[in-house]
Amino acid sequence: MLSFVLRRIALTVPTLFALSFLTFVAIRLVPGDPIEVRRGERGISPERLEFFRHELGLDQPVWKQFLDYVWGLLHGDFGVSIISQDSVLKEFLTLFPATLELSLFAMAFAVIFGVPFGVLAAVRRGSVFDHGLMGIALFGYSMPVFWWGLLLVLFFSVTLDLTPVSGRLDLIYYFEPVTGLMTIDSLLSDQDGAFKSAILHLILPAIVLGTIPLAAIARMTRSSMLEVLEEDYVRTARAKGLSPFRVIGLHALRNALIPVVTTIGLQGGTLLAGAVLTETIFAWPGVGHWLIESIFRRDYPALQGGVLLISTLLVLVNVAVDILNAVINPRIRHGR
């Protein structure tokens, strides 16, 4: 098991190296002179130009620049945002808890509804419930996230006036971030109504972000469950006279969940991509929103660092999923 984990982690090193190369190249392909972009100065004196070129290391050979870049990355230097003049890593870490909170709630929403719905559809295969559910899942799967968000805003915020339209918390509340997760911080703050406000702000974005994973998980659970229900050991369990609840809940579901866990993990990318859209619609102060802003502000160092950090995160999530899979399914860790 340990060797499997180590091997899997070692495999990420070339990927991460290649990712840093990709972002290094990408930033150099962006149109516009890096010095003009950074300083907003045109027609500056040759001495000043030379000074900036030296300061940014642009007078070095390209391979040296790349090695310096990687060296910086290894020391947590992901560049400096042009707009805020702050370290990109610091900005990212400040905003990341908001995205994490949103993603966790979205995933919880998707799993809590997706798995039981999938199981029920499989057990009642061919019924109206099954067809209806899979029809809804198809729509969920095909949903343009940004439009879905606007629809929910239209219904719950504009028409029913139940939930706020944007942000994470009503402005009347203020407290220092402790964990960065608003739902927990609001509870710790002991302010009346703060927790409720945090939840109300969170609920629509979480539903929007969780919809595609929900559809994917429900479909996967159903098909995996259908397969497992055909297996001999399920028939044996039934023949032993176990209650249907035990057969489905214990014998079948546990084995059916293996591909579902993979699906959940694979939704990590969907979540991060969806976060860009969801955070834009709800003005959610997370990394996705920040990434889009940095494009429009031409803050390329922020974009470069942000993309690299988000991709690294996704790589690590995939490692975690693989390891989790190996824990659940011994065949994987002993294979190869």
Added chain:
Amino acid sequence: MVDDVILAPPSPARALWADFAVNRGAVGGLVVLLTILAIAAFANLIALHDPMEQFREHVLQPPVWAAGGSWDFPLGTDDVGRDLMARIVFGARFSLFIGFSVVVVSLAVGVCLGLASAFMGGLVDTAISRVMDLIMSVPSLVLAIVVIAIIGPSLANTIVAVTVVYMPRYVRIVRATAQAELAKDYVTASRAAGSGAFRLAFVTVLPNCLAPLIVQAALGVSDAILEAAALGFLGLGAQPPTPEWGAMLSSAREFIQRAPHVVTLPGLAILVTVVSINLMGDGLRDALDPKLKRS
């Protein structure tokens, strides 16, 4: 007299249709998709107005079924008085064009890279596979955004960005299926008969890799349409005043309270298109690739 009837196996196309037609949802999806294709093809005949023409005295007019609507603008008008129906009808052209061009380009490139990977093996295979892994390790929309940041936002660049994002899937499928086929006897036979590398790759092996590829291509159209619309919505895809559905939603956002139809209708167009393609794609998969069938 029964013995007179020669029981020839049905032609592959007929067999495929028979398998496909069993799935009512898939046939429904196909019908809707064909309708949308017809709408796109005959957009200039269907639209009552030019999609760019601004009727300043009819700004944000509601659709015909709502109070204040009229048959002059069946789906109402947008924030500068353009006929929404004309824009949605013409928008079908853009979305479908993006969807199909992305799939055609990524199929062409994917087939070549995938076959090269499977046939040459070694360093070529490693290089191609690692690059594809790298592309897939960045969240799709984030990668598309990076590509757009480099080449600039426009309709044509949307196609480039979305193609870059989705190409690895095709490469992987072709590589995996071609590798499996290469081990089979008929390939060895063809090789022994003296087939050259190109003949072997494109004539002998490729046709046997088509089933999963066609399925992926069908579903890829809807993914490409969604991705392009998302870029348009973020202001990084087709630029206004192009009547692209995502871009239309982006400019309509601020009028969501005053005139909900400018938000609901273009999005509905995206959803209907994507659902119909996915329904059809699911049916194709069940018909073509029984191994992948999700009972």
